[in-house]
Amino acid sequence: xxxxxxxxxxxxxxxxxxxxxxxxxxxxxxxxxxxxxxxxxxxxxxxxxxxxxxxxxxxxxxxxxxxxxxxxxxxxxxxxxxxxxxxxxxxxxxxxxxxxxxxxxxxxxxxxxxxxxxxxxxxxxxxxxxxxxxxxxxxxxxxxxxxxxxxxxxxxxxxxxxxxxxxxxxxxxxxxxxxxxxxxxxxxxxxxxxxxxxxxxxxxxxxxxxxxxxxxxxxxxxxxxxxxxxxxxxxxxxxxxxxxxxxxxxxxxxxxxxxxxxxxxxxxxxxxxxxxxxxxxxxxxxxxxxxxxxxxxxxxxxxxxxxxxxxxxxxxxxxxxxxxxxxxxxxxxxxxxxxxxxxxxx
Numbered sequence: 001x002x003x004x005x006x007x008x009x010x011x012x013x014x015x016x017x018x019x020x021x022x023x024x025x026x027x028x029x030x031x032x033x034x035x036x037x038x039x040x041x042x043x044x045x046x047x048x049x050x051x052x053x054x055x056x057x058x059x060x061x062x063x064x065x066x067x068x069x070x071x072x073x074x075x076x077x078x079x080x081x082x083x084x085x086x087x088x089x090x091x092x093x094x095x096x097x098x099x100x101x102x103x104x105x106x107x108x109x110x111x112x113x114x115x116x117x118x119x120x121x122x123x124x125x126x127x128x129x130x131x132x133x134x135x136x137x138x139x140x141x142x143x144x145x146x147x148x149x150x151x152x153x154x155x156x157x158x159x160x161x162x163x164x165x166x167x168x169x170x171x172x173x174x175x176x177x178x179x180x181x182x183x184x185x186x187x188x189x190x191x192x193x194x195x196x197x198x199x200x201x202x203x204x205x206x207x208x209x210x211x212x213x214x215x216x217x218x219x220x221x222x223x224x225x226x227x228x229x230x231x232x233x234x235x236x237x238x239x240x241x242x243x244x245x246x247x248x249x250x251x252x253x254x255x256x257x258x259x260x261x262x263x264x265x266x267x268x269x270x271x272x273x274x275x276x277x278x279x280x281x282x283x284x285x286x287x288x289x290x291x292x293x294x295x296x297x298x299x300x301x302x303x304x305x306x307x308x309x310x311x312x313x314x315x316x317x318x319x320x321x322x323x324x325x326x327x328x329x330x331x332x333x334x335x336x337x338x339x340x341x342x343x344x345x346x
Contacts (some may be wrong), residue, residue, distance in 0.1 A: 064343025080299025
């Protein structure tokens with residue numbers, strides 16, 4: 001086996017998922033160099049069924065032990081592919097820590113990713129989920145995604161259109177076993193175009209005494225807000241926002257807002273849809289701060305399910321299902337999980 005691959009048998013996953021739930025993988029391959037993937041996929045254990053690719057484990061809920069082999073892309077190279085002085089194409093391997101990459105891009109004089117600071121996970125996971133926060137989605141800055149297709153042995157370079165990005169969605173999420181993301185290219189400007197009108201960023205900067213912020217100062221404001229609102233997974237196991245904000249027809253949103261004037265409403269994917277706040281629904285149903293044993297909902301944010309110590313994935317999933325059922329019953333709105341659930345159907 002290549003030195004670029006490390007194979008682990010009966011691999012414990014406790015520290016490989018930010019929920020901190022106990023699980024064990026039959027096989028786990030750490031792949032340092034993506035060029036070794038054909039060699040790995042030629043092994044019978046990995047060719048027999050599609051492997052599960054994990055990053056930082058911040059978008060997974062293990063409701064049971066996985067029955068498939070796991071792959072962790074661990075390459076951490078970052079390079080500038082092109083730079084004309086105004087914009088640059090920055091390439092990062094899939095295993096690069098996302099927050100570290102954001103802060104490095106800002107330190108190198110690039111703008112754009114500041115609103116996405118402190119999101120857990122890896123660069124490789126970012127396009128899969130089309131991560132977003134504070135009015136910005138990562139798709140706005142993705143130039144191309146490099147991905148290996150095990151079925152054909154081909155390496156693809158998908159531009160942003162081919163990635164079929166949507167709200168917390170992409171071609172990689174729609175066909176989760178088709179590709180293994182190996183690297184991402186970002187198109188980053190040097191001239192800032194700050195987005196400050198979302199979720200209190202402007203107020204945070206004003207409290208910091210900053211009127212015309214640099215991208216790094218915007219990132220600092222985002223980090224401060226996130227640390228206040230979201231529990232640190234190192235201290236309290238969680239996967240960040242567990243539920244996606246539902247997108248509904250405009251007429252349904254207007255009918256709900258007429259009944260509940262305080263309900264937040266945002267533009268949806270198009271003029272005929274609206275995005276609603278899953279956190280508002282969950283809070284209205286009384287779940288914020290709720291606890292069933294060690295499975296609970298964060299007291300600081302209704303979207304965040306937490307593991308207070310020894311909750312199992314099944315216990316967290318059961319709580320999530322009850323929350324979704326209560327929202328459906330009261331508001332006739334379906335909410336769905338952001339994390340991928342392993343070992344059970346939603």
